[in-house]
Amino acid sequence: MNATTEIAERMPAPVIREREALGLAGIPAFFLGVVGELVGGGLIALAIVPEPNDPGIPLIILGALVVIAASLAMGGLFTVAPGEARVLQFLGSYVGTVRQDGLRWANPFTTRRKVSTRIRNHETSALKVNDADGNPIEIAAVVVWQVDDTARALFEVDDFVLFVGIQTETAVRHIANSYPYDNHDEAGLSLRENADVITETLSIEIAARVQAAGVRVIESRLTHLAYAPEIAHAMLQRQQASAVVAARTRIVEGAVGMVELALARLAEHDVVQLDEERKAAMVSNLLVVLCGDRSTQPVVNTGSLYT
DSSP states (O other): OOHHHHHHHHSOOOSOOOOBOOOEEHHHHHHHHHHHHHHHHHHHHHHHSSOTTSOOHHHHHHHHHHHHHHHHHHTTEEEEOTTEEEEEEETTEEEEEEOOOEEEEOOTTSEEEEEEOSOEEEEOOOEEEEOTTSOEEEEEEEEEEEESOHHHHHHTSSOHHHHHHHHHHHHHHHHHHHSOSOOTTOSSOOTTTOHHHHHHHHHHHHHHHHGGGTEEEEEEEEEEEEEOHHHHHHHHHHHHHHHHHHHHHHHHHHHHHHHHHHHHHHHHHTOOOOOHHHHHHHHHHHHHHHHOSSOOOOOOOOSOTTO
16 A cells, blocks of 8 residues: 555545536526516505605505515625635535636525636645755755535535645655655656656645545656755766766776777788787777876877887
C-alpha cells in the first residue's frame, strides 16, 4: 500500500455531497412578482378610491396580503455569475447548489452563499526541507485546482482555500523527503532529473489530501528547486567535478579510438613498420596530444626513426 492510498483511507468519508437545488428561472419570477404587487396595489386602490370615508376593509387586507406575498417572493431572486455557484441553506440544512448562471429564483427564506468554481493557482513559498539523502534543499511548487463539490468545500472543512494551501505544502515536504536531489548516477528517481514523474506523483498526493474539501487538482509543477545556501557551494563543486570527469572520460574514449584507427591505417597501408616499443611511444604521444587541455609543442626529429 503506497502513501497516497494510506492518505486517502485516513481521510473521513464525506458526510454531504453536492446536489442540484430546486429553483426557477428568475425573469418569469420577477415579472410575476411585479404583477402581484400591481394587483395588490390595485385592490387597495379599489377599496379606497370609490368610498374614501368607508373603504372596504376586507379588500384592503387582501390587497396588502398580495403585496406582501409578492414582495417576499421577489426576495427569492438572486443572480449567479459565470464561474460561480450558490449554495442554498434553509434553517441550517443544506438544500442544494445552483450552478446555472443568470437571474434565478429559489425559496426566499433560504440563505445563499457564493462559491467560486473558477480555476485557481496556489504557489507555495520556498520551503527548506531535507531530501532523502539528508541534504538541505529549497523547494517550491504551484498547484492548479478547482472546486468540484461546493457542498463539501463549505461544510466538510472550515476554510477550503486555507485547507488547500496547507495540504499542498505538506505534500511538497513529503515528496522532497522521499527523493534525493540528485542520484549521482545511481539507480532511482531524483528531484532534479525526474521532475515530470515526481510532479505527477505530487499531483496524485495533493488530490488525495484535498478530496475531502471537494477540490479537484488539475496540475502541479515544481517552480523552485535548489540546494540550501549553506551547502550550495560544496554541491556545485561536486557537480563541476562530476562534469569534468564525464568530459575527460569522453575525451579519453575518443582518443583511444583515434589511436586505434591510426595504428590500423598505418598497418593497412604499410606506411611504416613499428616495433612494440615505437608503437607504445606513438600511442603515448598521440594520447598526450588528444587528451591534453593545452596546445602541444611539436618536436621535429631530424635523425633516423631510432635516434
